[in-house]
Amino acid sequence: MVSKLSTEEIREFIGDNNIARLGCNDGERTYVVPINYLYFDSYFLCFSLDGMKIEMMRDHPLVCLxxxxxxxxxxxxxxxxxxRYEEITDPAGRAEAKEYFIKDYLRLRAEQTEPAPESSRPSAELHHKEVVYYRIQIEELSGRYAKHL
Structure with a gap:
């Protein structure tokens, strides 16, 4: 049986996770990709290298996670x-977002029992690309679940 989640259950579930699928479009085609996020009461904080999804969201800021x-x-x-996509462009806001992600990364690494394999670490070429920090301002939330008893 499929049931609705309450607002409280939705917010708890979002807060307990940190990976989502982002759906965005350019007016003609839809693009869905996994992203990492940090959840705050009214928005998701995210980052990415500049590329197709960032360009799409700049032109068409309504998105779905x-x-x-x-x-x-x-x-x-x-x-x-x-x-709604909102790029963080001011230096203080970018620095704050970066600090949040560093703290979260360090927390996750401390919880791991083994170090990440070399192949999963970012390559040096990624450090030359511009990191884009952005928020997804939440406009609507809905949730469903199924549980076989």
Whole structure:
């Protein structure tokens, strides 16, 4: 049976996760990619290298995030967050966003029992590209779940 999540359940689920699928479009085609996020009450804080999704969101700022946990067809949770892309361009805001992600990265690394393999570490060429920090201002949230009893 499929049921609705309450607003409190939706916010708790979002806060317990940090990976979403971002849906954006350029007016003709839709692009869906996984992203990392940090959740605040009214927005998601995100970062990316400049590229196709950033260009699409700059031109068409209405986006959708999907955060889910799927165990099987009878046991899943899915939250949709509709919102608006907002690029963080001021130096103080960029520095603050960067610090949030550094702290989160260090927290996650401290929880790991083994170091990340060399192949999963960013290559040197990524350090030459511009990192874009942005918010997705939340305009609407909805969530559903199924649980087989």
């Amino acid at each position: 999907e955060i889910d946990r799927i165990t099987n067809v009878k046991d899943w949770v899915c939250v949709l967050a509709f919102g």
